[in-house]
Amino acid sequence: MENFETSAIRTQTERTQFDEHSTPLYLTSSFIFQDAEDMRASFAEEKPKNLYSRFSNPNVTEFTEKIAKMEGAEAGYAFATGMAAIYSTFAALLNAGDHIVSCQSVFGSTHTLFTKYFPKWNIETTYFKAGDAENVEKYIQPNTKILYLETPTNPAIEVLDLEFFGKIAKKHNLIFIVDNCFATPYLQQPMKYGADIVVHSATKLIDGQGRVLGGVAVGREDLIREIYLFARNTGPAMSPFNAWVLSKSLETLAIRVEKHCENTLKVAEFLETHSNVELVKYPFLKSHPGYEIAKKQMKLGGNIVAFEIKGGIEGGRNFLDKIKMCSLSANLGDTRTIVTHPASTTHSKLSDHERNEVGITAGLVRCSVGLENVDDIIADLKQALD
Numbered sequence: 540m541e542n543f544e545t546s547a548i549r550t551q552t553e554r555t556q557f558d559e560h561s562t563p564l565y566l567t568s569s570f571i572f573q574d575a576e577d578m579r580a581s582f583a584e585e586k587p588k589n590l591y592s593r594f595s596n597p598n599v600t601e602f603t604e605k606i607a608k609m610e611g612a613e614a615g616y617a618f619a620t621g622m623a624a625i626y627s628t629f630a631a632l633l634n635a636g637d638h639i640v641s642c643q644s645v646f647g648s649t650h651t652l653f654t655k656y657f658p659k660w661n662i663e664t665t666y667f668k669a670g671d672a673e674n675v676e677k678y679i680q681p682n683t684k685i686l687y688l689e690t691p692t693n694p695a696i697e698v699l700d701l702e703f704f705g706k707i708a709k710k711h712n713l714i715f716i717v718d719n720c721f722a723t724p725y726l727q728q729p730m731k732y733g734a735d736i737v738v739h740s741a742t743k744l745i746d747g748q749g750r751v752l753g754g755v756a757v758g759r760e761d762l763i764r765e766i767y768l769f770a771r772n773t774g775p776a777m778s779p780f781n782a783w784v785l786s787k788s789l790e791t792l793a794i795r796v797e798k799h800c801e802n803t804l805k806v807a808e809f810l811e812t813h814s815n816v817e818l819v820k821y822p823f824l825k826s827h828p829g830y831e832i833a834k835k836q837m838k839l840g841g842n843i844v845a846f847e848i849k850g851g852i853e854g855g856r857n858f859l860d861k862i863k864m865c866s867l868s869a870n871l872g873d874t875r876t877i878v879t880h881p882a883s884t885t886h887s888k889l890s891d892h893e894r895n896e897v898g899i900t901a902g903l904v905r906c907s908v909g910l911e912n913v914d915d916i917i918a919d920l921k922q923a924l925d
Contacts, residue, residue: 546608547789552597565597598782607757609724610737615757616767621740622648623775624754631769637684639664644692644897669697689718694905695898696820696845698829705733725796726838743872746788751781799842803908807844809917815924818847842908851901855880861923871907879905
């Protein structure tokens with residue numbers, strides 16, 4: 540296998556007759572056939588060929604192949620959004636009566652799938668807390684089919700041991716799915732530890748500049764085949780333009796993420812020294828309970844730091860009102876530093892008990908550290924905290 544950076548840059552579609560150096564945009568809804576036999580054989584999948592951009596497109600294929608190489612996966616399929624990737628993966632692989640075991644701290648929309656929509660089709664989910672991970676086997680039932688987790692988790696920044704869960708999944712013959720959005724394939728490759736499928740919201744660090752939406756699932760070829768067939772018929776395909784943008788973004792992923800992580804560690808270390816901050820959670824801080832696991836499975840700590848401000852919800856709201864340079868947004872993984880106060884915004888509809896169950900305390904702030912000069916980022920956070 541080529542080195543990571545080389546694969547990210549040199550995995551490209553075949554050149555056209557124009558000998559372009561950079562992959563062109565293939566903005567076409569459909570493709571033509573030479574004759575009746577060519578059309579028959581193509582639809583029968585006896586030969587590899589693009590049929591329709593809802594099924595496949597050269598730009599989307601290039602992006603998917605890059606992610607699959609980076610994750611060490613056999614195959615993949617790209618989607619319009621990260622949630623389309625997560626929903627389609629579950630919908631393709633689950634039947635009525637199946638059961639999911641999942642870490643409790645998951646992205647809000649994923650939680651909604653598990654608790655509001657899947658029960659309509661008699662698919663139930665049992666959550667385990669990150670702190671109770673060693674007892675996960677007690678939640679596995681005879682009808683359990685999928686073991687699912689994020690690491691680091693959103694927004695509580697918990698770190699789960701991929702090697703441990705990979706062994707549990709293999710022992711119980713479960714499909715092990717990991718949302719690797721926060722780490723990116725540059726920092727962490729869950730398939731090395733037994734994951735069967737890895738999903739990403741490409742909207743985040745993979746794009747890295749807050750421009751386009753996208754999602755991708757990569758993994759075992761037999762499982763991706765099922766996901767592809769589901770997506771081919773339900774239509775959550777990634778647009779060729781977004782795929783083209785994301786492929787270009789992957790060329791700089793390694794160098795961008797290195798700088799993100801360098802800035803974030805400095806921000807986390809600053810936050811630990813501030814008198815108005817009660818707690819800081821960042822995987823590569825020695826104070827993080829998952830520090831040793833993070834060092835084992837991650838190259839660096841990522842670009843997300845969570846911290847608890849004194850003063851609860853009002854303390855968090857006051858902090859946001861005083862921010863000057865950093866952006867107030869629900870996105871993350873951007874070149875621009877973003878701060879979010881989940882208790883008063885993204886998770887405000889949950890009860891205090893529900894928020895506490897997933898590690899969202901009243902004064903918790905999630906900071907997606909960008910690529911600005913780190914002194915400017917720290918200065919803005921400091922004046923807002925002061």
